[in-house]
Amino acid sequence: MLKYWKKYIRSISERVIVMLKGNAIVGQSGGPTAAINATLAGVIRGAFECEYIDTLYGAFNGVDGMLNDRICSINEIFTNSSSEIDESKLALLSNTPAAALGSCRCKLPQPGSDAGREIYESLLAFFKRHNIRYFFYIGGNDSMDTVAKLTTWLQDKDWEMRLMGVPKTIDNDVVGTDHTPGFGSAAKFIAATMQEILRDTAVYSLKAVTIVEIMGRDAGWLTAAAALPGRICGDAPSLIYLPERVFDYDRFYADVEAALKVRNNVVIAVSEGVRLADGTYVGASAQSGVVDVFGHQYLSGTAKTLELAVKKRLGCKVRSVELNILQRCASHIASKTDLDESAEVGRAAVRAAANGESGKMMCFTRQNEPYKVGVKSEDIAAIANQIRAVPDEYINNEGNGITDTGIDYLLPLIQGEPDIIYENGMPKHFVINR
Amino acid sequence: MLKYWKKYIRSISERVIVMLKGNAIVGQSGGPTAAINATLAGVIRGAFECEYIDTLYGAFNGVDGMLNDRICSINEIFTNSSSEIDESKLALLSNTPAAALGSCRCKLPQPGSDAGREIYESLLAFFKRHNIRYFFYIGGNDSMDTVAKLTTWLQDKDWEMRLMGVPKTIDNDVVGTDHTPGFGSAAKFIAATMQEILRDTAVYSLKAVTIVEIMGRDAGWLTAAAALPGRICGDAPSLIYLPERVFDYDRFYADVEAALKVRNNVVIAVSEGVRLADGTYVGASAQSGVVDVFGHQYLSGTAKTLELAVKKRLGCKVRSVELNILQRCASHIASKTDLDESAEVGRAAVRAAANGESGKMMCFTRQNEPYKVGVKSEDIAAIANQIRAVPDEYINNEGNGITDTGIDYLLPLIQGEPDIIYENGMPKHFVINR
Secondary structure, three states, rough: HHHHHHHHHHHHHHHHHHHHHHEEEEEOOOOOOOOOHHHHHHHHHHHHHHOOEEEEEEEEEHHHHHHHOOEEEEEOOOOOOOOEOOOOOOHHHOOOOOOOOOOOOOOOOOOOOOHHHHHHHHHHHHHHOOOOEEEEEEEEHHHHHHHHHHHHHHHOOOOOEEEEEOOOOOOOOOOOOOOOOOOHHHHHHHHHHHHHHHHOOOOOOOEEEEEEEEOOOOHHHHHHHHHHHOOOOOOOOOEEEEEEEEOOOOHHHHHHHHHOOOOOOOEEEEEEEEOOOOEEHHHHOHHHOOEEOOEEOOOHHHHHHHHHHHHHOOOOOEEEOOOOOOOHOOOOOHHHHHHHHHHHHHHHHHHHHHHOOOOEEEEEEEEEOOEEEEEEEHHHOOOOOOOOOOOHEEEOOOOOOHHHHHHHHHHHHHHOOOOOOOOOEEEOOOOOOO | OOHHHHHHHHHHHHHHOOOOOOOEEEEEOOOOOOOHHHHHHHHHHHHHHHHHHHEEEEOOOHHHHHHHEEEHHHHHEEEOOOOOOOHHHHHHHOOOOOOOOOOOOOOOOOOOOOOHHHHHHHHHHHHHHHEEEEEEEEHHHHHHHHHHHHHHHOOOOOOOEEEEEEOOOOOOOOOOOOOOOHHHHHHHHHHHHHHHHHHHHOOOOOOEEEEEEEEOOOOOOOOOHHHHHHHOOOEEEEEEHHHHHOOOOOHHHHHHHHHHHHHOOEEEEEEEOOOOOOOOEEHHHHHHOOOOOOOOEOOOOHHHHHHHHHHHOOOOEEEEEEEEHHHHHHHHHHHHHHHHHHHHHHHHHHHHHOOOOOOOOEEEEOOOOOOEEEEEEEEEEHOOOOOOOOOHHEEEOOOEEOOOOHHHHHHHHHHOOOOOEEEEEEEEEOOOOO
């Protein structure tokens, strides 16, 4: 009987927690991706569905907007004349790259520190002023750190709130989730582009080397995606170098020479983050021997450095290509799987918060054959500020290629093409005026 | 009566010319485009339709393949089991970037020169050996030059042939045609990518400059396409510099400073071919002050040079992006208008040759409102080796932007999206094994 009552009381208290009513705010932070607005669209859908949330506000430029009261009413922007969710706007938003609400690179001070008090008090005042009970933050590692710190700081304050982090990063290096929203679209752009580069470089019958630099300072996930064309056209870059392995010039030259014996046109994919044994980035190494007017070492980028090095050593035609910011914003070739999952994880964050969760990051779980993704929440404090590297079994023994196991992991993430709306021959975007 | 007979005799002689029966060969030459295989598909379709052509051969690596007897039977490759044209293969070929037959950078010697005799005799022997009466060459200015020279040389030989040039170049700088096959697809990639870069760079509220380098050594057509997003999202690069105007650093700095007063995130499009008043390329100027190990001036590229210059002068955050070979091979966002027109011009070349034309280049004529393209042939000798610049009325008075008239010219060329066949999440290509 006592057991029954305890259970009853707990169920009441849980229901009390659940029924937190008020407004919500959503912000975006960190570097752009092609899917960060799909997650925003998911949060918007979730908030429209949630009976506890009155108004969903958007914070311009993440935490900066909350500190400066630069916000907008998402309800006003995304409601049609019949007061229903405007599906056409939401569809356009999902296919628009880069944070529609603007982003920031703000790192909050430690919750207990004197330096931080003013900022945290200012945020609390902001929440109270707008009766904000829910905070959804879509971002990378720094953003998850923000959610974790704010959760800690708010614990003993007189303002009940639910704070949820939704990861996004093309880098795929967040711990606790099978993959990150935004990664699949970047990987698809890289795979499609590498295939086109393979076609492009194959037209001449001269010996030539093309070195393609791919983003990823700490982890080689994106560079690994360069191997994907092998599964469709049977052709892939001859060599792939990730930051998970020490980069060695002598081994590199030997690799290139061996590859040039097999074929005329050697394509190499290299992560911007590859490092020498002493820990220096290849892109920051003096190997190119290039200095600026002041005699300072000139940082020409990883591929450019390797281009100059190969030219000097092997004397053949060498070209370098930096995929640059295109790989994070090329929404015109986004992965439908990625956009759908990104929206779903945003919506799930709202549901989880409405059900009483807080201080959590939404994560993907995966089931294979057939590929199926689930959403779960993890304690954010345990996740923030860690880097998830490409596992050993995805990298070949020579450290210059991707295994079939690695390709099996990557392939489901780039599947499907979203219905992109074109206007005047260009993909139509949804712009929120800030 | 005499007049009647003359007319009758001429009509007979024309019919005799028309009925030249034999085999044909098609080759591709010059740099890759996303549409050069659509033109090949058009030539293939034209040859299948033409009763005078028995076998269509493909020359591997253009003229090089004819000199070394490296050819394939297009009929064998593109015929299905019912001996009909294989439409599915042709569709895949049309959406495959870069010359499927391989390319070359061969420039023929002058027809009358001693140096040239051996090469021309070798080509004639090749034509006779395979009973080749038709030669279709898809390429840029150098390829048109090849057709012109071969036509001249063959004039007094005992081998009747019809030689036709079909232009392709992303540069759009060929004289005699309203635009070139391949340009529209490159322009569409540039327009879509610039729009994405505008989104990407707008997320932060810091002052920042992004400089995007676009191909075009001698003419600014591709760089002009950077202005197109203005017609869809109301936002376009703040500044656009073409090689048609002298580049002046002082004016450039003043432009950038003025633009930074209007907005935080300034995007600049610059042609790789912009030059200073003394004729030196900006990318080859010493402005960056960067030298290599030997003290040689280091050619870092136009955008990189300007990045370093703006950083030094204005001190704000500057980034440079080189679209590089992606702009010529990004068939995943090809223009349907471009692909359709590119196929049609290839097919028309076969029809024209079958009707007795030779030594001609196929050209586009344009009618506006509504946009409609016609195909005509022009004497190739009058066209080869000239450069068509962007006309004055397409460039604004300040020399740093594109006029509405310019945008009106460009816009029809990027319309429409081809049905791209995806496999495993990547566009499927058609590969001819060489």
